[in-house]
Amino acid sequence: MLDLTLLRKDLDAVIARLQSRKNPQTFLDVERFKALEAERKAVQTRTEELQARRNALSKQIGMKKGKGEDASAEMAEVGGIGDEQKAGAERLDAIQQELHAMLMSVPNLPHESVPSGADETGNVEVRRWGTPKTFDFELKDHVDLGAPLGLDFETGAKLSGSRFTFLKGPAARLHRALAQFMLDVQTTEHGYTECYTPYIVNREVLEGTGQLPKFKEDMFWVLRGGDDEAAEQYLISTSEISLTNTVREQVLDAAQLPIKLTAHSPCFRSEAGSAGRDTRGLIRQHQFDKVEMVQIVHPEKSYEALDEMVGHAEAILQKLGLPYRVMSLCTGDMGFGASKTFDLEVWVPAQGVYREISSCSNCEAFQARRMQARFKNAQGKNELVHTLNGSGLAVGRTLVAVLENYQNADGSITVPEALRPYLGGLAVLKG
Known part of the structure; x- marks a missing residue:
């Protein structure tokens, strides 16, 4: 969530930066906000005026009572002021709630280094690694390679x-080996703590990371039997x-930072709006596995952490020998909560x-503000942490890449050397 103070200070500048994400700007009802x-x-x-008047009346009441004089008129006015103050407080609370609800659907502001663009055509290639293999067959x-x-x-x-998709035999074993390999690299070489997380979470958890309220239709959501709307839960x-x-x-404590966590989990996505896209194979599934990386860091370290991630x-x-390229996403192609991806x-x-096989994003304080995740800074004040996330990697898409890049003329698959210890030393997969 954006800092409300930032919008109050320079609304036009905020709107201009939001418009760089997607035109026309539809994230914020500007007139309603104003x-x-x-x-x-x-x-x-008015509340301040009422409090000043109430303080003055209280002094008058005290003086009159001290002199034995009648203060009923002043006391009656104080009572009326109290009623108006209560009504004002209730209205302020309602306004704050509406502003909060409004901001919950506003995306993060792009970092100044993010390339400008309306969609994926505006993304900028940063570097490439590896050379695609040429095949003489x-x-x-x-899909055809994996069937046997x-x-x-x-x-x-x-x-x-x-x-x-249902996986069995060698395909299921390869899928498991990839996930285990990824976890081992992230934990033993890169310093992440392995976690096992619930696959069903509460609504406020999704609000914290930005999936709700805006992207409810992209989620698989469930209600526990017999429960009401308050029991709403979602598959991650x-x-x-x-x-x-x-x-x-x-x-x-500042000393706890950075916090680096990783987990292998299934991911559930309804893929709303993706009808007709990637209908063949594993590229776009309602359920897929991913090894996720998350870092919780000091604000001054977050862009260093992004490069590291x-x-x-x-x-x-690289360990799997798979050619790839790194793309800096433009303003119009970044995710809702990201400042840079x-x-x-x-x-x-x-x-x-x-x-795409991995997306690594710095959300700066956007998620932390929604979650109220803070740390005690050097001045002893509470300050919002910065949060980052990235895939390390999407398991299904990595399986796709291994099958296709390591295929042989007879339909068998050469196992990348890094994976062989996870497959009992097996060098070739055959149907």
Whole structure:
């Protein structure tokens, strides 16, 4: 959530920066915001006037009573002032609640270094690693390669509907090996603490990381049997949600920072608005696995941490020998809570394109303000932490990349050397 003081101080500048995300600007009802702010100022001014009058009357009452004089008129006026003050306080509370609700749907402001652009065509390539392999035989995509290995879309659809997949045999084993490999690298080499998180979370947790209220239709949500709206819960779309919220409503010691957490979890996304996109294969699923990285850091260290996190994601691709490129997302393509984002895109031979496999973002204080996650700074004051998140990596898409980049003419798959210890030394996967 944006700092309300920032909007009050320079609303036009904030709107200009929001408009760089997407035009026309639809995130904030500017006229309603101005009206609420005008009313807030008027009510606060009146409240201050009433308090000053009440203080003056209280002195008069004390003086009159001290002289034995009648103070009933002053006391009656004080009573009326009290009623008006109560009404003013209630109105101020209602205004603050409406302003808060309004800001909950406003995205983060892009960092000044973020390239300007309306959509993904405005993203800027930062660097590439690896050279796509050339094949002297007809390429197969991961669907055809995976079928003999146990990649079963038909059973997944029979069990749960479209965009669900059932894995068995070598495909399931490879999927597990990838997740374990990623976790081991992030914990033993990069200093993250491994976590196991709930897959179902409460509404306020999703509000904390920014998925709610704006993106409810992108979530799978459930109500416990017999419970009312207050019991609303959701399946996580990423373990960023649960990991980041571990510091909600806390005041941390500065010495605790940075906090680095990782978890392997399923992710559940309704993919609202994606009808017809990537309908073949594993690229866009309602349920997929991901190894997530989260850092909670001192505000002065967050952009250093972002570069570090991108490197942690790159390390997985490099160890697997998968060609990729790093993209700096433009203002119009960044996620709701991000101030700056780098995407890693892996080479997918059958499509002849790079596809996103990791997204690493610095949210600055945006999520922390929503969660009230703070630390005690050097001056002894409570200050909002900065939060970052990134994929290290999306397991299903990594499986796609391994199958396609390491395919052989006979349909078998050469196992990347880094994965072989996780597959009992197996060097080739065959159906």
